[in-house]
Amino acid sequence: MRITIIGSGNVATHLSAALKNAGHKIVQVYSRNINKANLLAYHVAAEPIDDIVLIDANTDIFIIAVNDDAVGEIARQLAGFDILMAHTSGSVGISTLQAFTDNAGVFYPLQTFSTTKELDFRQVPLCVEGADELITKTLEELARTVSNNVYQVNSEQRKILHLSAVFACNFTNHLYGVAQQLLAEHNMDFNMLRPLIAETADKVKQHLPAEVQTGPAVRKDEQTMQKHLQMLDNSPQLQELYRLLSQDIIKNTNGRNGDK
Amino acid sequence: MRITIIGSGNVATHLSAALKNAGHKIVQVYSRNINKANLLAYHVAAEPIDDIVLIDANTDIFIIAVNDDAVGEIARQLAGFDILMAHTSGSVGISTLQAFTDNAGVFYPLQTFSTTKELDFRQVPLCVEGADELITKTLEELARTVSNNVYQVNSEQRKILHLSAVFACNFTNHLYGVAQQLLAEHNMDFNMLRPLIAETADKVKQHLPAEVQTGPAVRKDEQTMQKHLQMLDNSPQLQELYRLLSQDIIKNTNGRNGDK
Numbered sequence: 001m002r003i004t005i006i007g008s009g010n011v012a013t014h015l016s017a018a019l020k021n022a023g024h025k026i027v028q029v030y031s032r033n034i035n036k037a038n039l040l041a042y043h044v045a046a047e048p049i050d051d052i053v054l055i056d057a058n059t060d061i062f063i064i065a066v067n068d069d070a071v072g073e074i075a076r077q078l079a080g081f082d083i084l085m086a087h088t089s090g091s092v093g094i095s096t097l098q099a100f101t102d103n104a105g106v107f108y109p110l111q112t113f114s115t116t117k118e119l120d121f122r123q124v125p126l127c128v129e130g131a132d133e134l135i136t137k138t139l140e141e142l143a144r145t146v147s148n149n150v151y152q153v154n155s156e157q158r159k160i161l162h163l164s165a166v167f168a169c170n171f172t173n174h175l176y177g178v179a180q181q182l183l184a185e186h187n188m189d190f191n192m193l194r195p196l197i198a199e200t201a202d203k204v205k206q207h208l209p210a211e212v213q214t215g216p217a218v219r220k221d222e223q224t225m226q227k228h229l230q231m232l233d234n235s236p237q238l239q240e241l242y243r244l245l246s247q248d249i250i251k252n253t254n255g256r257n258g259d260k
Numbered sequence: 261m262r263i264t265i266i267g268s269g270n271v272a273t274h275l276s277a278a279l280k281n282a283g284h285k286i287v288q289v290y291s292r293n294i295n296k297a298n299l300l301a302y303h304v305a306a307e308p309i310d311d312i313v314l315i316d317a318n319t320d321i322f323i324i325a326v327n328d329d330a331v332g333e334i335a336r337q338l339a340g341f342d343i344l345m346a347h348t349s350g351s352v353g354i355s356t357l358q359a360f361t362d363n364a365g366v367f368y369p370l371q372t373f374s375t376t377k378e379l380d381f382r383q384v385p386l387c388v389e390g391a392d393e394l395i396t397k398t399l400e401e402l403a404r405t406v407s408n409n410v411y412q413v414n415s416e417q418r419k420i421l422h423l424s425a426v427f428a429c430n431f432t433n434h435l436y437g438v439a440q441q442l443l444a445e446h447n448m449d450f451n452m453l454r455p456l457i458a459e460t461a462d463k464v465k466q467h468l469p470a471e472v473q474t475g476p477a478v479r480k481d482e483q484t485m486q487k488h489l490q491m492l493d494n495s496p497q498l499q500e501l502y503r504l505l506s507q508d509i510i511k512n513t514n515g516r517n518g519d520k
Contacts, residue, residue, distance in 0.1 A: 068484060091476075091484050111456055112474050117463060123455045151452060160446045161453075163488050164439035168453050169460045170475025171505045172432045177469035177512065179428035186420045192411060193421075193428050194465060195383045196371055200429045201461030203377060205454060209437035214372050215430025216351075224328060224351050228423050237511070241504050245431045248497055252437065 001142060002058065005029045005046070006074055007065035008036035010113035011088050013043075015065060015146075018121035020044040022145040027059045052077045059083060061142070063107060068092050075100045086128075086139060090162030093155040094129055105130040105139045108158060109147075112169050121146055127153035127161065178238060210252065217249035261402060262318065265289045265306070266334055267325035268296035270373035271348050273303075275325060275406075278381035280304040282405040287319045312337045319343060321402070323367060328352050335360045346388075346399060350422030353415040354389055365390040365399045368418060369407075372429050381406055387413035387421065438498060470512065477509035 008031035026046040031037035034050040041048035079100035086105040097104035130136030268291035286306040291297035294310040301308035339360035346365040357364035390396030476484040
């Protein structure tokens with residue numbers, strides 16, 4: 001397909017590289033920041049532009065990978081072309097595009113992207129949704145050229161998926177950070193925890209999380225929990241976080257015994 | 261060394277297998293439950309016992325891998341032998357053993373163990389502490405026979421380490437579970453999230469967590485956070501958890517821009 005990328009952030013960067021590598025032609029890369037457009041366009045052999053009036057209409061799809069709150073405005077500006085447009089956001093409904101065109105879809109990669117880290121795009125779950133069946137089919141076929149994990153997900157499901165990803169990824173990473181700071185404050189290195197973090201994630205590749213829950217809360221080890229809360233006396237916010245997470249674990253397990 | 265294992269849970273099981281495989285002799289396995297003693301003793305070619313009076317004094321070390329609140333009582337019962345004893349707990353001080361003997365130490369594996377999953381013990385961080393330098397050296401040498409990651413950690417540091425592990429492992433796994441339940445309630449499969457969880461853990465192998473924090477909170481995307489809080493209207497506890505974690509991320513980042 002001939003593909004136009006709107007955006008130059010992490011999603012735009014990883015997605016356009018994957019599409020290019022799958023044999024598609026990246027026609028143009030649009031960014032408000034021409035330097036960012038130049039850089040990404042250079043890597044995927046596309047034309048960089050920083051103004052929508054420069055859009056080349058000889059394209060099959062606009063992939064809109066911009067901040068959530070900019071999706072509607074971009075759609076409004078692109079509506080005149082009557083070319084298929086798909087946004088890549090977890091939390092924006094397809095309706096935001098449908099306000100401007102019937103030729104709308106969603107192409108949502110459920111992964112955390114950083115400019116500083118490569119990943120295997122074929123493992124990235126791609127969630128597609130089309131305004132009609134033909135669009136859904138087109139997006140699904142496009143998705144399969146870059147990923148082995150393609151799902152049809154409607155806008156309501158996608159919002160839940162995005163929320164659950166905030167818990168499983170963003171909040172999880174923050175807890176890694178809490179742990180790292182606790183160690184740093186006591187002159188210990190984050191390397192000590194890295195094998196534990198890797199193993200914790202590895203366990204849920206085969207198991208459901210509740211099956212492998214460990215720790216003081218699931219054992220209802222009140223003594224250890226009280227000691228930990230005392231240790232956090234100088235960090236009321238972490239103390240509250242500890243209390244809330246422990247309560248939620250206890251509530252979920254209802255007497256099941258955890259591993260050590 | 262000739263090693264006696266006190267306990268038959270996950271830590272006892274993984275540790276005795278690693279010690280046996282490193283060429284040490286597991287003399288006896290003690291458990292209050294003779295069936296569990298039998299099973300573990302069978303795997304490591306040791307004698308199973310369920311009564312401390314049956315302890316064979318021809319051993320170099322008692323490794324006490326029992327519940328935290330049973331460590332003191334076991335130490336009291338073993339004190340008469342005047343043989344080196346080391347417990348394996350993150351949250352119990354060395355002083356709990358020193359109440360009964362000077363021949364005391366700690367041999368704490370910082371990892372999450374399940375009976376249902378194998379792991380590479382050589383990657384497990386082992387944190388050792390001795391009541392004197394000679395004991396520390398003995399435990400450190402023993403630790404190096406089974407792990408590449410051996411640390412000297414005193415009791416105060418170990419308590420912090422254990423607390424940080426609760427955040428990085430136990431609480432993290434619970435957040436995986438929250439995400440899985442959100443998906444299940446909306447007929448979506450946990451498989452959709454597994455690549456994201458793996459990548460989130462993978463990122464902090466090279467980076468510090470704060471460097472790779474992503475999501476609505478670090479972007480200060482109020483609109484998305486408000487939408488998510490509304491979606492959790494029927495789960496006040498999760499709503500509070502979402503609010504608290506987001507506040508803590510915002511507090512930690514102070515205006516730093518996150519990746520998408």
